[in-house]
Amino acid sequence: MAPCALTVDSLKVLALADHLGDAIARRAQCIQNEIETKPGSHPLDEGTEGLRDVIAAGITSRDGFPCNAEDIFLTDGSAPPIHMMMHLLIRDEKDGILCPIPSHSLYTSFMVLQGATLVPYYLDESRGWGVRMSDLKKQLDGARSKGVNVRGLVVINPGNPTGHVLVEENQRGIVEFCRKEGLVLLADEVYQENIYIADRKFKSFKKIARSMEFGEGDISLVSFHSVSNGYYGECGRRGGYMEVTGFNSEVKKQVYKVASLSSCSNISGQILMSLVMNPPTVEDESYTSYQAERNGILLTFSRCAEAMVCALNRLEGVTCCKAEGAIFVFPSVRLPKKAIAAAEEQNTEPDVFYALRLLENTGIVVVPGSVFGQL
Template structure:
C-alpha cells in the first residue's frame, strides 16, 4: 500500500480546531433519559397537523384534484396548499427556486414579520435557508477576512457561533451574560470587552445576541435590547440577532420583541444600523428540526454588500422547498375563522403550557437542591442551573482529568441515565459550573426526572461534601 495522502495532520487546521460533538455521542447511548437535545419530535412530540397537511398536499398536488381529499384534509390546509402552489411558476415545487428563496413565499414571510413587529418588512431582505446554521456560516464567511477580525459572542452560548468562528478563523471576543440579572447583557462589560479586543488590534465586526437565550432560557428586557441596539450603532457593529426561539416564551411577564422592532421604535432606519435576524422552523414549539427551514432578514446593508450576501447564498443554489414552505406556514399560521384555527391554537397552547409546567417544576426543584441556584426559565427550551461544586468534587474531577461540570454530568448519567449538557460546552464564568437541561420531557416524565435528579444530587453532595 502506498502512503495514503490523507492524514489528519494534513487537513485544514481550522477544521481540526473545531470541538468534537460530545453531547451527540452521549445522547446515542441506550437506556437514557435525554434532557440534552432541543429536538422535541425525538421525544415523542407530534408534528403540527396543519403544517403537515399542507406539506403533503404540496408534495403531491394530484391529491387536490381528488374528491376524497376534502374528507382527509382540513379546508384551510387545502386552500393554503393551492395558494402556495400558485406561488411557484408552473406549480413546480421540485425546481430550484431563486437563491434567496421562492419570491411569493418571501412575500408571505415578510408580511408575517411586518405584522409581528408593526414595522414594514421588505421581501428583498429575506433569505430563505436550510435552518439557522447555514445563514450564520454565510454571515461569518462574509464578515471575517482573517484572525484579526472578531465577533462579540455571549458566554454562555450554544456552540454554533463558536464553531462557525473557529471554522472561519475569526477571533471570538467573549462577553459574559450577567447571571444575577437573569442573564442580561451588561453594557459596560460589553464596552470593556470591545475596547480590550480593539486595543489588541482586533477589528470587531459584529455582535451576536441570542434572545430568547440558549442555553440560558432567558428573555431580554426591552430596555436592555435598546441599550444593545444603541451600543451596536455607536460602535459600528453588525448586530447578529439569533431570534430562533421567538415563539417559545412561557412567562406572562415578558414577550418577544425583535431587535429590528426595537431599533425601528428607537427611530433607527436602514441607514442607522446593520442588523441580521435569524429564525428557523426548528426552534418553535412545533420543533420541525429535521425539515431544515429558516430565514435571515438582512437590513441596513447597502446594495453592494447585499449583492455579496446574495453571492454566498447562491453557492448552494437554494434552500429546500419543503423547508421554505414550512417557514411560510410558521410566519402565517391559521387565522380566526379557518377550520384549523382552533386545533392549531390548542396544539400550540398544549405544548407551550407543558413547557411552562416543566420549566417551573424544574426551576423549583433545582433551587431546592443544596448549592444549586437556577434562574427563572422564561423562553427557549432550557434551564441552566449553577452548581456550586464542593472542593472535594473539583479535586476528584481533576484526578480523573475532567472538567468539574463534565464530572458531575457523567456521574448523573451513570447513576440516573439522565443526560444534561455540561456548562463548559457553552462557556461560563471561570470557577462557576452549570449544566443545561431541556424542558421538553412531558408531564409524566418530569416528576421521575426530578426525583431521580434530587436523589442523585443528595448522594453526590454526601460523597463530596467539604
C-alpha cells in the same frame, strides 16, 4: 365486521374534518400558486419569490413596521445563514465577533472554522442572564486594544442555553451600542414563540431599532428564524430565513453571492417557514383548532420548565434562574472542595468530572458548562 355506530358528536367531528379538509386544500392551492413551480423544481437562490412575500408580510404583521421581501433569504434552517454571515464578516484571525457566554456552540464553532477571534461578553446570572452594557463595552475595548477588529455582535433572544428573555431596555441598549460602535447585530430569534412569563413579550431587534427611529442605514442587522424550534419543532424539515437590513447595495450583492453557493434551500422547508410566519387567522376555519394545539404545546413547555427549575433548586449546591422562554434552563452547580480536589487528581475539569460521575451513577447525560463557555 360489525357496523359502525356514529353518535351525534362523531358526526360533528367528521363534518369539521371535512370542512377543514376543504380549507387545507385551499391553502395548499394558494401555496402552489405562490411558488409558481413544482416542489421539485429549482427556485431562486434566495428563495421562492411568492413565499418570501408571505414571510415579509408575516414579519410586517409581527413588528408593525414594513418588511421588504428583497431582504429575505430562505435557508435550510438557521445554521447555514449564520455560517454565511460569519463567512462574510470574518477575513482573518484579526477579525472578531462579540458572542454571549454561555452561548450555543454553533457560534463559537463557526468562529473557529472561520479562524476568527472570539470576543466573549458574559451574561449576568444575577439579573436573569441579562446583558450588562458595561461588560459589552469593556470586552469590546479590551479586544480592540489587542488589535482585534471587532465586526459584529451575536445576541440570542430568547436565550439558548439560558432560557432568558431580554427586557426592552436591554434590547435598546444593545441596538444603540451596535449603532455607535459600527457593529453588525446578529440576532438569533429562533425561539420567539416560546415565552412563559406574563410580563415578558417577544420583540424583535428590528422592531426595537425601528421604534427608536433608526433608519434603514443606521444599523446593520441580520435576524435569524427557523422551523426547528418554537411550538412546532420541525427539526428535520430544515426551513429558515435571515432578514438582512441596513447594508448598502454592494454588500447585499456579496450576501447574494454567498447564498447562491448553496444553489437554493429545499422547497418543503421554504413552504413550512411561510406557514410559520403566516399562521391561521381568526377568519380561518382552522383557527380554533390551531390555537388549541399551539397553546396546549406551549403550556406543556411552560409547565415542564417550571417543574425543572423547582426540582433543580431543591438540590443541594444547585441554583437555577426562572425559565422565561426558549426550551432551556442553565443551573449553577457548586461542587464541594473534595469533588474539586478529586477532579484535579484526575487532571479533569470539575464540571467534566461532575458530568461523568452523574452519568456513571444515574445514567443521566448532561453537558458540562464549559462547552458553553461558562466556568
